[in-house]
Amino acid sequence: MLIGKINIVASFLFVAALMLYGFALFNIAVRRVLLHLPISTGTSRWTSGLALVGMLMPLGILTSLVVGMLPIVIIISGISMILTMGWLTVAVSQTETSS
Template sequence: MFTGKTNIATGFLFLTMLMLCDFSLIFLRDFTPGKEQWLAGSAFGKHFEPRLAHAHGNLFALINIAVGLVLLRLPVTAVSTRLISGLALAGMLMPLGIFLEVLFGASAIFVLGGGLAMVLSMGCLAFTAWQAGIRP
């Protein structure tokens, strides 16, 4: 189920959703009545965390695209591919968890779990790439 193709498609879908989020943030910043008040509160507080989620979301989406491309080209076992792919996809819980915290007051467990999954994914991918018999 988890393959490099899944990571690529999910990464691009996540980028698309974050672009929509970005357009709404630009609208709030530039075109709404009371934009001065919105800007004054954007450095810290309730507007800072969505920007943090937006930045991490874009990064993790691009990482998933890169992971997908590497997994499609790297001569690795299906078990390693599924593990790395699944962990990278689970890493997307970090930015989603930040949004859930802001919008619904959810626990930070999604943020921590997603961050840990992404770190483990990168470590497993590094180890797998090192073990693969790749020649220049």
């Protein structure tokens, strides 16, 4: 029983570390694109706001597990992360690059 408990705890810690790592990479990628590429101010504001909403996913998972709240925060943050990446992809593809 003790070994099973240790395995579950280790698995959850690994998943939590992976989530933190993934959200950090998401945040770094969005900031890097917004800072270094010539993207319009409106697009920058909207995508940075959507990225911030996407960062609420761990809070949504926590409230869903601990409090039993509906996973609406998880769904909204997931959709906002997808919209952020899609919008930035379109914005970067429309920028002009110098040779």
